[in-house]
Amino acid sequence: MKTAELLSGIDGTMMFQYNSKDTFQALYVYLSEYHPGKRVSHKRVLELSYEDVKSAKNGLIVITPDFDNFTAKLIAADEYSKYMTETPILEGVANREYYGRSATSIENKSTIEYGTEQGLATLIYGEQGESSLPIQDIAGEHINTDNEYMYYYSVEFIK
Numbered sequence: 507m508k509t510a511e512l513l514s515g516i517d518g519t520m521m522f523q524y525n526s527k528d529t530f531q532a533l534y535v536y537l538s539e540y541h542p543g544k545r546v547s548h549k550r551v552l553e554l555s556y557e558d559v560k561s562a563k564n565g566l567i568v569i570t571p572d573f574d575n576f577t578a579k580l581i582a583a584d585e586y587s588k589y590m591t592e593t594p595i596l597e598g599v600a601n602r603e604y605y606g607r608s609a610t611s612i613e614n615k616s617t618i619e620y621g622t623e624q625g626l627a628t629l630i631y632g633e634q635g636e637s638s639l640p641i642q643d644i645a646g647e648h649i650n651t652d653n654e655y656m657y658y659y660s661v662e663f664i665k
Contacts (some may be wrong), residue, residue, distance in 0.1 A: 508524075511596055520611045520627045522567045526618055529561045530609040531662040535580060536623060537593060540656040543649045551591055562586055569627050569659055571595065573607055577658065579630060596631060596655060605631045605654075610638045631655040 535552035556562075561644050562584035570579040576597070583589045596602040611627035618624075625641040632654045639651060645656050 508543070509597075512525075516611070519568060519570045520609065522612070522626055524565050524567070524618065524661075525664075526563045526663065528560070528665065529556070529563070530620065530663045530665050531556055531561070533561075533565070533582065534662045534664070535567065535582065535626075536660045536662070537580075537660040539656065540649060540653070542654055543651045545647050545649075551593065552589055554584070554587060554589060559586070561582055567626065567661060569629075571609070571629050573634055576602060577580075580659070581615070593657070595629065595657065599655070602631075605633050606636050607631050608636045608638050610641050612641050612650065618663050620663050620665045623662045626658070626659045626661055629657040 511588070519537040524606055533554040534550050536548060536562065538548045539552045540546065565578065565582065565584035572578065576584050578593050578595055579590060591650065597611045598658065608630040609627060610630070612625060616624065623645070626640070628641060630636045630638065630653050636653050639649070642655070
C-alpha cells in the first residue's frame with residue numbers, strides 16, 4: 507500500500523479495500539459531478555458483474571487524481587479481475603491550471619450496506635479556494651457548499 511501511495515505522485519491515491527462475508531451479484535462505482543453544490547451528472551463508471559460466477563470476497567478500489575493531465579483514474583481489482591477507467595477533470599474549464607484542489611474520503615472501516623450507494627471519495631476544485639466536506643454530507647441533488655467543482659465517487663454492492 508505504501509509503495510502505491512509513493513508512486514501515485516503529488517495528487518496522491520485513495521485506496522479502499524473491501525471484505526465481504528457474503529457473495530454478491532455486482533459491484534458498481536458511480537461518479538457524480540457537482541457545479542457549485544448542484545449535481546449536474548450521476549453515472550455508473552465501473553461495473554463488476556458476478557451473475558454466473560461466485561464473487562470475490564476481497565477486493566480493492568483505487569482512485570488516483572492526476573491534476574497535471576486533468577484526469578482521475580479509477581481501478582477496481584479482486585482475485586479474478588482488474589478494471590481501469592479514466593475520467594476527464596475540469597474539462598473545458600478556463601484557467602483550470604490555476605485551480606486549487608482538495609479531497610475528502612471515508613476514514614476507517616465501513617460496513618458494506620448492500621443495495622445502497624456509499625461514498626468513497628470526493629475530488630474538490632476551486633479557482634478561489636475550496637473547502638473540504640465530510641464524505642457523509644455529500645450525496646443527492648444539492649449540497650450546501652461554495653466549491654466550484656466536485657467529483658463524488660460512490661460504490662454499491664448488489665446481492
